[in-house]
Amino acid sequence: MSLGQNDGRLDRGGKFPFTEKTHRAMIFVMKLQKSEDKIKEYDNARVVKLSENRQYRDLAMFVDLEPGKYAIIPSPKIATVAGPFFMSIYLSCAKNEFKLSKAGSNLQYEIIAEEEEDVESFDDNLKRVLKIKASEVIFESEDHLAEKTLSQIID
Numbered sequence: 001m002s003l004g005q006n007d008g009r010l011d012r013g014g015k016f017p018f019t020e021k022t023h024r025a026m027i028f029v030m031k032l033q034k035s036e037d038k039i040k041e042y043d044n045a046r047v048v049k050l051s052e053n054r055q056y057r058d059l060a061m062f063v064d065l066e067p068g069k070y071a072i073i074p075s076p077k078i079a080t081v082a083g084p085f086f087m088s089i090y091l092s093c094a095k096n097e098f099k100l101s102k103a104g105s106n107l108q109y110e111i112i113a114e115e116e117e118d119v120e121s122f123d124d125n126l127k128r129v130l131k132i133k134a135s136e137v138i139f140e141s142e143d144h145l146a147e148k149t150l151s152q153i154i155d
Contacts, residue, residue, distance in 0.1 A: 004086040024077040038103035
């Protein structure tokens with residue numbers, strides 16, 4: 001699973017570690033009882049896995065879970081920080097063996113197998129031009145590049 005945040009490098013004038021956009025956070029995975037829909041309070045005995053508390057744009061954690069019910073909790077270090085965070089969960093089981101829901105919400109989530117994704121294909125000529133231009137663009141300064149649009153780079 002992965003907890004993503006906005007990339008602070010995209011804001012002009014931002015300084016590493018980009019604390020205005022990238023917050024220190026971690027991911028908890030806690031075991032739920034069959035009758036529970038959410039965790040009411042923290043209980044260390046129910047923690048299956050937790051990530052490190054890091055200030056990264058993308059925080060990843062690998063975990064193998066036995067069949068059951070779990071709460072996946074993204075948690076910023078500072079209680080008043082609410083994100084935005086983006087959670088991605090990657091599965092090694094069949095998608096019909098996995099159900100995802102959000103506590104207190106009626107939202108229905110669709111699970112998409114990677115091989116089912118509708119990936120937009122790009123024209124072969126565009127790929128060729130981008131490949132040629134990439135070697136030229138990589139050596140330009142960041143400020144100069146940031147002011148260019150894709151069409152200016154290709155031209």
